[in-house]
Amino acid sequence: MSSAPFIYVSGPDDYLASRMAKDIWAELKQDVTDDFSIEVISGQAGKVDDVAEAVSRFREATQTLGLFGGRRVVWLKDVTFVADNQTGRAEGTVKLCEDLQEILEGINPDEVGVLISASPVDRRKRFAKFLEKTGDYRPSGGMDSKGGGVETLVAAMNRECESMQVTIARDAVEVLISKVNGNSRLLIEEVRKLGTYLGEPGAQITSKLIEELTPNFGEGDFFETTEAFFARDINWTLSALRRHFFAGNDARPVIASLQNRNRLLIQLRSLIDGGEIQAGGRGISKPTFERAAAKYASFYDGLSTKSGFNVFTQNLWYMGKLIGSGKFPALKALIDHQLEFIKAFEEIVDRPNEQEEALRAMAIRCLA
Structure with a gap:
């Protein structure tokens, strides 16, 4: 049993946080035979009054003795008021978090087992820092x-x-x-x-x-065509295009997806060919990637958020996957691809009823 007064689970992904918290909760309550000594309190709050109710219930649950004695367990579940949202920023919420901190500081883990799960969390907040530092912190990831x-x-x-x-x-x-x-x-x-x-x-x-x-879900709708194209598989690419247009979809998102991937590959190929970053079987070397990011930071001024125009804002693992297939085109081929994408876009503007034909012709020119 941890000596910390409570267990704290959080991460950017609410599903993974909830999944981990459920597993911990199952372990926490397994030795408690009295159902009246097991309590789950919702931490979801749309307004300050909801936060006040959750804190009040939590205080009562942790400070009330069990009906038959013995250890109690309490789960403050799916807390949302530590996030960077309107409720989380409210002055009343900040004061209630201070009250909640006082309650947590007085917890005796031998008498009361406490689990707190929260996602998303603004880790800049004082209360969030307290939870991580004081509790048995279990990052759920995502x-x-x-x-x-x-x-x-x-x-x-x-x-x-x-x-x-x-x-x-x-x-x-x-x-x-x-x-x-x-x-x-x-x-x-x-x-x-x-x-x-x-x-x-x-x-x-x-x-x-x-x-x-x-x-395909969300922004991944056009992934198959892009993946097939950069796998240099012409048959797969043409089949993916057929499925895309058979479903009644438009050509523009496909071109945008191809351009975004190609734009990243142009930057990666330039950095690798110039000896700025090292790549191998395990992906891209993090030290060389970080040095290159610092060296060329001035050229990406104003592009600090995630963008296909700035390769250094991308996830390093993902970048390694892009070039790890063994079919990483030469720089000239990538530039030729970009020109072909522009040509295809011009063709679908001129011939809007022949979009599939324009993209199929583009794929053949690039991959045949």
């Missing part, structure tokens, strides 16, 4: 707004595969994450679906199976 933390999704995927007694091919990992647009809940559900479909212990989830059975 992808943040800049694409960082993807390794947590990979770990969650691998655990789910293990529980399903299946494996997933290395190249299929990125395909599935991109298909679900980094959504952890969808990722886990898709692994379960694919594992159930395979139906045999030891079977493997492949990128081909994912393309056949997993739909």
Whole structure:
């Protein structure tokens, strides 16, 4: 048992935070036989009054003796008032967080087991810093707004595969994450679906199976064509385009997706060819990437947020995956691709009823 007065679970992904907290809660309450000594309090708050009610219930739950004696356990679940939102910034909420801190400081873990789960969290807040420093902090991980933390999704995927007694091919990992647009809940559900479909212990989830059975979600709608194109697979690219237009979709998002990927590859190829960064079987060297970022920071002035125009705002793991397929084109080919994308865009403007034909011709010119 931890000597900290409470256990604190948080991370940028609310699903992963809730998933980890549920596992911890199951362990925390397993030795408590009195149902009246087990209490779950919702920390979701849309206004300051909701925060006040949650804090009041938490105080009562932690300071009231059990009906039959013995240890009590309390879970302040899915806290939202530590986030950078209107409720979290309210003066009344700040004061209530101070009250909650006083309660937590007085907790005796031998008498009361306390679990707090929260996501998202503004870690700049004083109360958030207190929770991490004072409690038994369990970061749940997940992808943040800049694409960082993807390794947590990979770990969650691998655990789910293990529980399903299946494996997933290395190249299929990125395909599935991109298909679900980094959504952890969808990722886990898709692994379960694919594992159930395979139906045999030891079977493997492949990128081909994912393309056949997993739909695209959110910004990942045009991923298949982009992935096929940069895999240098002309047949796959043409098939992906056929599926895209058969569903009644437009050409412009496909071109935008291709340009965004190509733009990143141009920057990466230039840095590698110039000896600024090192790349190998394990991806891109972090020290060389950081040195290059510092060296060329002035050229990216005003592009500090995640952008395809600034390769240094991208997740390093993802960048390594982009160039790790062994089919990384030369710089001239990438520049030629960019010119072809522009030409294709001009063609669909001139011939809006022949969009599929324009993109198919572009793909053939680039990949044949």
